Amino acid sequence: MATHDHVLHSGVRAEHDLLGDRDVPADAYYGIHTLRAVENFPITGTPISAYPDLITALACVKQAAALANRDLGLLDGRKADAIVGACEEIRAGKLHGEFVVDVIQGGAGTSTNMNANEVLANRALELLGHHKGEYGKLHPLEDVNAGQSTNDVYPTAVKIALDFTAQRLLDAMEVLRCAFAAKAEEFADVLKMGRTQLQDAVPMTLGQEFATYAVMLEEDHKRLTEACELIREINLGGTAIGTGLNTHPEYAALASRHLRTITGLPLTVAHDLVEATQDAGAFVQLSGVLKRIAVKLSKTCNDLRLLSCGPRAGFAEINLPPVQAGSSIMPGKVNPVVPEVVNQIAFEVIGNDIAVTMAAEAGQLQLNAFEPVIAHSLLKSLTHLRAGCLTLAERCVTGITANKEHLAHLVAHSIGLATALNPHIGYEQATAIAQEALKTSRSVSELVLDKGLLTKDELQFILLPNNLVRPHVQTTTVGALGGPLPD
Incomplete structure (x- = not known):
């Protein structure tokens, strides 16, 4: 009771570790x-609570461990129930502010595991009717951490957190894919010039251009789903280096079974826990997929910025919705700020991939000590990509409009139309027409008719939009086709 009186009067409670005694705020969990970890690692200023999925995942792991130890008769039932109750509260969003250690830390995540052990122990003590810090009643290490090591708890929790966060990114990617797909349908009949190496190529539809962005997202959705399957292999039960020291022979299987139930994820225990404890390959794979998504999203945003540049001195083929004034000095200027922010997210994700790569490579012998920066990098990438996808969909893509008349004019006056004439007048004739059109500013259609190379009906058939933007049987045998020539 003396300890409790000390707490009440001084606002602190005394705790002990191998380095000695320290006063902890009385109300802290x-x-x-x-x-000590907060003092040792004033690195990013970002506490682990910045990633709620990580805190939830830690609680899931601790709950599964408590249940397994209870089932095996290794943990008193009342203690187990109190720990489980504390875990369920944290999974519901409570006490996340008590997870205060920096996301980047030495010790392979030990500070994160200790933070979880202490918060859960002190909340469990309260549920049992005791005061915080009365560790003789329920201990952070002896009870909450029973049968565990940071080296199996931390990577398991990180993988679960990554899976939770990745599911939200997958949902956001689908929102963005649907936005592009809707625009593809809206612009299905809008003819425009395609470009290669920023030069006029051949006609296409704006719908085809936007459908491409939807397909790219669909492909990356599949790749991310595959990467999530790899991170569902865990090393829980391996303890320090994968040998399972200090665990019951049935603990790993039992704890993982409870964990599957708690998380709803199809988790599997690695066949070789020694290998799994040191191998960061699944993190590297996930990071590579996130880099792939970022690169392709950034390319898409580059296209949107280029296609909308102007409005008078650029491509001006599409209009991005104006969302804010663009300049403090140039009246009326509107910038493509949403694609720009997604570009920057992509740059960050690509940099994070380098950090993950280097950290995974730097692992030594039976443990990778650098998993905190791997976790931080991947959780940032997932979180920011999700926000970027939703922002791009809601603040940009859904409001895009097409400058249809301008697009039609560009097609009619592009020398790229000469390509469609190759099968009918030959490459050399088509080249000569293209060169003359470029020099004289006359249209390809006008020159072909003037030179008598094709009849009006033949030319109209060749330049029908359906014939310009998809494969068709090459023929100049035409009937009464009707319809106007391109301007």
Whole structure:
């Protein structure tokens, strides 16, 4: 009771570790190990609570461990129930502010695990009717961390957190894909010039251009789904290096079974826990997929910025919705700020991939000590990509409009039409027509008719939009086709 009186009067409680005694704020759910970690790692200013999925995942792992230890008769039922109750509260969003250690830390995640152990222990103590810090009743390490090591708890929790966060990114990618697909349908009949190497190529539809963006997202959705399958292999039960020291022979299978139920994820225990404890390959694979998504999203945003540039001195083929004034000095200027922010997210994700790569490579022997920066990098990438996809869909893509008359004019006056004439007048004749059109500013259609190379009906048939933008049987045998020539 003296300890409790000390807490009440001084606003602190005394706790002990291998380095000695420290005073911890009386109302804090974390303890001495967390306190030292906060002091040791003032690195990013970002606490692990910035990633709610990670805190939830830690609670899932601790809950599964408590249930397994209870089932095996290794943990008193009342203690187990209290720990489970505390875990369920944290999974519901409570006490996340007590997870205060920096996301980047030495010790392979030990500070994160200690933070979780202490918060859960102190909340469990309260549920049992005791005061925070009365570890003789329920201990952060002896009870909450029973049968565990940071080296299996932390990577398991990180993988679960990544899976949770990735599912939200997958949902956001689908929102963006649907937005592009809707625009593809809206612009299905809008003819325009395609470009290669920023030069006029051949006609296409604006719908085909936007459908491409939808297909790219669909492909990357599949790749991310595959990467999630790889991170569902866990090493829980391996403890320090994968040998399972200090665990019951049935603990790994039992804890993982509970964890599958708690998370709803199809988790599997690695066949070789020694290998799984040191191997960061699944993180590298996931990071590579996120880089792929970022690169392709950035390319898409580059296209949107280019196609909308102007409005008078650029391509001006599409209009991005204006969302804010673009300049403090140039009246009326509107910038493509939404694609620009997604570009920057992509740059960050690509940089994060380098960090993950280097951290995975730097692992030594039976443990990778650098998983905190891997976790931080991947969770940032997932979170920011999700926000970028939703922002791009809602603040940009859904409001895009086409400058149809301008697009039609560009097609009619492009020398790229000469390509469609190759099968009918030959490459050399088509080249000569293209060169003359470029020099004289006359249209390809006008020159072909003037030179008598094709009849009006033949030319109209060749230049029908359906014939310009998809494969068709090459023929100049035409009937009464009707319809106007391109301007």
